[in-house]
Amino acid sequence: TYCASKAGLDEVTAILRQELEEKNIGVANVIPGEVDTRIQEILRDTKTFFLRDIFIEAKENGKLISPKICSNFLKWFLCDLCFDEYKTSAMPQTIYDKTHHKYWLSNSKDLPDFPF
Numbered sequence: 001t002y003c004a005s006k007a008g009l010d011e012v013t014a015i016l017r018q019e020l021e022e023k024n025i026g027v028a029n030v031i032p033g034e035v036d037t038r039i040q041e042i043l044r045d046t047k048t049f050f051l052r053d054i055f056i057e058a059k060e061n062g063k064l065i066s067p068k069i070c071s072n073f074l075k076w077f078l079c080d081l082c083f084d085e086y087k088t089s090a091m092p093q094t095i096y097d098k099t100h101h102k103y104w105l106s107n108s109k110d111l112p113d114f115p116f
Contacts, residue, residue, distance in 0.1 A: 076104035
């Protein structure tokens with residue numbers, strides 16, 4: 001269900017982006033990565049969660065992104081990127097795309113490698 005809903009979101013985003021472009025309305029699909037949030041903690045503590053072991057391993061190996069780093073990425077993408085670049089940027093936009101790190105990531109060691 002999760003994968004199907006993500007695929008559906010990708011398609012809806014692409015359609016809306018195309019249809020609203022002429023009205024100068026931007027639509028984006030952003031992948032902020034695996035962020036170390038309360039929901040991550042809850043899922044790691046949920047014994048029936050099917051990705052529990054993977055999430056625990058990611059936490060133990062320092063593969064989760066800090067909320068501060070995630071917010072830096074989102075601020076850049078939503079507030080600092082000029083609208084013309086925003087409209088033509090690849091979708092979905094992912095925090096792991098190194099081509100834009102120079103604009104918002106001051107230390108590459110602050111962003112763990114893609115965990116999965």
